[in-house]
Amino acid sequence: MQWLAHVTVATIxxxxxxxxFVEELKGGRAVLNQPAGHLEANETLQQAAIRETLEETGWDVELTSLVGxxxxxxxSNGVTYQRICFAAKPLRHHPELALDEGIIGPLWLRRDELAGEQQRWRSELVMRCVEDYLGGERFSLALLRDTA
Structure with missing residues (x-):
């Protein structure tokens, strides 16, 4: 059996x-996550983060740094994910844009509001990424050497 990590991106x-945040259906229940998803073929990590954020929230963003x-x-399934989490600033909302299947919609929450919704986090990485961001974890995008 071949073991593979699934490469994903997320955006704070x-x-x-x-x-x-994204409110989405997972396993028949509404959960909260950062805009996030899988890296696709011939796509850089940065392109994936921008694409996933737009597809799941209707927001254009500008990536500013790497959080972690x-x-x-x-x-739930034993799958290992490698999550590359970016920080970004919002640029423009496209409310008319159809969102990805399974997405209920975007939500804006303060940290304390997210903390009060722990049972709805898609995983503990949801809060971990926010905490790292708020703790000042910011690294240059130049660390990434994408060639796609």
Whole structure:
């Protein structure tokens, strides 16, 4: 059996102390996550983060830094995910845009509001990424050497 980590991207988008989240259906229940998804073929990590944020929230964003790289094994299915989490600033909302299947919609929440919704986090990485961001974890995008 061949083991593979699934490469995903996530985006922390902050505006005046509120963070952009995605409410989505997972396993028949509504959960909260950062705009996030899988890296696609012939796509850079940055392109994937911008695309996923737009597809899941209707927001154009500008990536500003790298928050962290996380390795997470989901207890529900045993799949290991490598999450590359970016920070970004919101640029423009496209409310008319059809969102990805399974997406209920975007939500703006403060950190304390997210903390009160722990049972709805898609994984503990949701809060971990916010905490790292708020703790000042910001690295240059130049660390990434994408060639796609």
């Amino acid at each position: 988008v902050e505006d005046q102390g509120r963070f952009l 790289i996380y390795l997470y094994t989901a207890p």
